Amino acid sequence: MKEVLDIIQNETLTYSQQLLALARLAENMDHTIELSDELIKAKEEGIICDLGEGNAPYRPRYICPSYKLLLEKGSKFLDLQPAKDLYEALNNLLIMYRHVPSITSYPVFLGTLDDLLETYVQKVDYDSAYKALKLFLLNIDRTLCDSFVHANLSGRDTLTARIILKLTMEMQLAIPNLTVKYDPDKMDKDFMNLCIECMMKTAKPSFANDAMFRKEWGNNYVIASCYNGLKEKGGGFTLPRLRMYECSLKAKDADDFINNILPYYANLMLKMMDDRIEFIVEKSNFFKANFLVKEGFVDLDNFTGMFGMVGLAECCNNLLHIKDNTKGYGNNSEADELGVRIMEKLHAIVAAHKSKYCASFNHEYRLHAQVGIDSDGRENSPGARIPVGAEPIMPQQIMHSCKFHKYFETGIGDIFKFEETWKDTPEALANIIEGAMKNGMRYFSGYLENNDVVRVTGYLVKKSELAKLDAKQQSLNNVSVFGQGARDCGNALDRRIVKNDEGTY
C-alpha cells in the first residue's frame, strides 16, 4: 500500500504521529458500518463530512472522565491508591491521562484543575506547589502532544488557579488549551484581570459563559477539545458535520433550502450518527470492557451525539446571491435573519430526533459549531462565524455572535485578535467580555497579534512551530500541521485586529 510507505517515509512526522496515521489506515479497512447510497453521495459531494473519524470508531470521540473519582478512590485497573498529597494527585492524573482515549488518542479533557487540586495545594508551601505544578504542566506539554488537550479552571479565585495562570504566562506553551468558567456576577475582579493578562500574553484562557452552560447542562459541564461543552463523566460519541455552503448549492432558493434540502441532509446525517453510535456502544469494546466505564469514571448515559455544522455564512450569502462577503452575513440584516431562520429549523430537526442513547440529554443530540478543517478553504467559515476579512466593528460582531450562540449547546466560540495597547488595560477587556456574556455569547477567546502562541480556529499553535513545519522539520505538537493548513488555506490568522482607531460608526 502506497499510503503506508508514504507515512513511513514522511520526514516531517514524529514517531507517534506515524503510529496514529497508520492506525487510521488500518481502521478504515473495516466496513462493518453500512453506508447508504444517499450518504455516500452526500459525502462525495462534500455536503456531509465525517471529520476523519474513521470507518470503525472504537471509542467515543470525546471522553471526559471524573478525575475527582480517581483522586478520591484511586483506580483498580491502574492499581492506583487515593491521592494523599499534591505529588500523588499530580502523578495519578498524569498516569490516568495516558489511558483516556479520544479521536486524537490524547485526552481532550484534563479536569477542572483548581477544583481537583486546591486542597492538596493548600497543604504545601507556595514554592513546592509552584514547582510541582510547573513540572506537571511541562509533562503535559511534552507527552500529550496535541492542542486539543484541554484543562478547565472553575472561575473561583484559588491559589491553584493563580499558580497555573502565572505558570501559563511564564512557560508560553500551546498545550494544554485552557478555559475559565466565567460568571461576571461571581468572579472576583482582580482574578478576572489576571485571567485577561494571561490571555493577552499567551492566548489562553478562554472564557466560557458559566451561567449559560449551567442553565442548559446543570453543574457538571466541562469544556473539552476546542470549546466543546460536554458532560463530566461523559462526553461526545461522534461529531460529523454538515457543510452548509455545499448543502445550499442544492437549493432553488432559501425556502427550498429550509423546507426540503436542509431536512433531507440533516436527517441523513442523523441516521449516520445513529449508526456510528450504535457501533461504538454495541460493537466496540469500549462500553463493555474499558476500565473508565467499569470503574464509573464515565457513564454511557452522559454521552451525546454532536451534530456539527460549518459555513452558515457562506450558505446564507449563496442563497441570497451575495458575492461580496463584506456585504453579506454579519454585515447585512437580511442575511442574518436568514441565518436565524436556518438555525431555528436545524435546531428543531435535531431536537426532534430521538436516540436510543443519550439518556441524560432527553435522548437528543446537540448542535455544535465546528471550527472547520484546513481542506474547507474559504468556502465554509467555522460554524456560524462571520468570514475572516468581513468582520464588522467589534460591538457589531459580538451582537451578531450573541444571536447564534444559543443554538450550539455543545460548543461555539468567537475569537478576537487585539493590538498591543490592550495588554495594558485588562479592565477594558473585562468590560467587553462581561457585556458579551450578558448578551448571550457562549465562549470568548482573544489573543494579541504579535504573540508566538496564537489561536487558529479553536485550538492553539505556536507560530515558531509552524515555521518548523514550513522548513520541513518535525513539530512535536500533532496539531501544528492543522494550524499550518488553516493559515495557508483558510487565512485563519488574518482575522481583523481590534484597534482603537476603529473608524467612525
Next chain:
Amino acid sequence: MMKAPINRIIPFSNVDGPGNRMAIFFQRCPFKCLYCHNPETINDCINCGICVDSCPAKALMIENGKVIWNKEKCVGCDQCINVCPNLASPKITYYSVEQLVEKIKYVKDFISGITVSGGECMEHADFLCELFKEVKKMGITCFIDSNGFYEFKDYPELCKFMDMVMLDVKAYDLNDHLSLCAQSNEHVLNNLKYLQDIGKLYEVRTVMLPNNPELNEKTLRGVIDNLDPNIRYKLIKYRPFGVRKEGLTKLGDNITADEEIERLVSIAKKLGHKNIVII
C-alpha cells in the same frame, strides 16, 4: 432640537479613561496647539468647497452652498482634511442627544462609560449636560477630556452630572502657553484647582516637547506644585505624526527622547508625586 457637531465616535476605546469606553469627539476648539494631532477638529467648516474636488471617491459635493459628505461613498483617505486651509473637516455629523443616546445604548453593556473629547467638547457644554443626564440613567460613567479653556465652575449643573475630568495643562507659564496654544492658560490653572476642590479631577496630561527641556520642567514643576500627589499625572511624548507644518517647523519632527522623559520623571519623584504615567 439641540444638535452638536461630532467629528468621530470610537465605540470601543481602551485609552480614554478607565475601562472600555465609547469616545465621542466633538468639533471645534478655542486653542490652536502647535502639536495638535487632529487639527481638522479645530474649526467649523466654512463651506469654501476646496475639498470637494480633491475627493478621489466623489464622496463630497456642494448643495445649496454647503459641503455635503456622503458617508457611504467615503473611503477614509483623509485627502479632504489634508487640503483644508481652515483646520476643519467636511466629515462632520450633527447629532441630537437622542441620536447619540441610541448609539450609546447599543454598546452600553460593553463599556464602563463614555468619554467626551474633541476638539474641545466644552464648546458644547449645554449639550453635554443634557447628554450626561440621559447617560447616567444607564448606570455608566461620563468623563470629560478637556483643555480647560472654559471654567468648570461656571457650569454647576454639568459638574453635578459628570463623573470625572481629564485635564490638559499644556504649559504652566503664561507666555509658553500663549506661544504653544495661542490662548491664555488662566482658566486652565483655575480648573486645575477647582476640579480638585470638587473631587472630580481624574488625571492631568502634558505633552513633553522634544527640544525644550526648560519649558517641560517649568510645566512639570508648576503642575506638581498644584496637584494632589496621588492624582495621575500623564507625561505624553511629543510625536510628530499628524502634526501640521507650522508645528513641525517650530517643535521639530522627532519624538521626545526617553532620556528627557526619564529626567522629568526623576524630578517628579523628587517633588514627591506618586502617580506618574508615561505615554
